[in-house]
Amino acid sequence: MLSRRIFSAIGSFSSSILSTRTVLLNGVISRAELCLSCHLLDAEKEKKARPPLTDREFEGKPGYLVVKAPLEKCIEYLKSESYKAVYGDDPVWKNYRRNVVGTYAIRLRTTCIRKGIISTGSACPICRDDYLKFDYRHTELLKQFAAPETLQAMNPKITGLCEKQYKNLQIELMKAKDRGTLEKYYVPRVYNMKYYKGAAKQQSLLLQQEQAELDKNTSDVYVQSKT
Structure with a gap:
């Protein structure tokens, strides 16, 4: 049922477009006159429109x-x-x-x-x-x-x-x-500097160990290449 209504609406719309095109092609009415008639119809609709409510009784x-x-x-x-x-x-x-x-x-x-x-x-x-x-x-x-x-x-x-x-x-x-009319809220953050200092020391020790192992491996490769 809904599809029939949609197709009928599309058909009426397309037929109206075709009729306006044929009228324009036959020279019965010019495009300017058609636009003027449309503007006049819009003006009539605005006149017939209900004036806005200004009484406080109708607020909202x-x-x-x-x-x-x-x-x-x-x-x-x-x-x-x-x-x-x-x-x-x-x-x-x-x-x-x-x-x-x-x-x-x-x-x-x-x-x-x-x-x-x-x-x-x-x-x-x-x-x-x-x-x-x-x-x-x-x-x-x-x-x-x-x-x-x-x-x-x-x-x-x-x-x-x-x-x-x-x-x-x-x-x-x-x-x-x-x-400044409202306050800004920031998330408070508390840092444990002992933890960060300890983590930094541990990281530096690991880097030193990795560098020592790298130096040792490079020296062994150099000795083997000479022999």
Whole structure:
């Protein structure tokens, strides 16, 4: 059944191409007029398209026009009572669930916002809220999406971020570490110098023994060649 539908779609598409070609060859309509008609059809489609939603009631829903707040307001928002009423003491991504089968999404979504408008259902935790955005100065939000031990970005399949916001997170974490707003974590290494000194001595003794054996073998060969 599916194959029949595919073949019928291909047949209709090829027939439409042939009809346009025959029309152009016969000189009934020029290519410029055809392109103009296509542009007019696109313009009509844009006029008929639904205008974007601007009311805060529709925030995070498909068709909503995203206007991110300034950084100062975003920082204040994390300390406000409205933030606690929505998210509580948990991270932003804790109660987020994407509309997929299973616990985690198999593939990351490329982006949730196209042309400034939310184009998908269940947008990621950052795209759906106007008062949340990644910045190297907004350390409290960055820490929610970073591992506490290393401050590396967490797996986006756990946090639910889209691919675009995950890249922004990585960039802002690197900026924060370079500019000193977040600490850099290094793996501590302890060296036992006695062990290394002992190993160096043992290695030098082995080299001396190998050199002595080599000198002895070369001298024996030289004596045998003379005789």
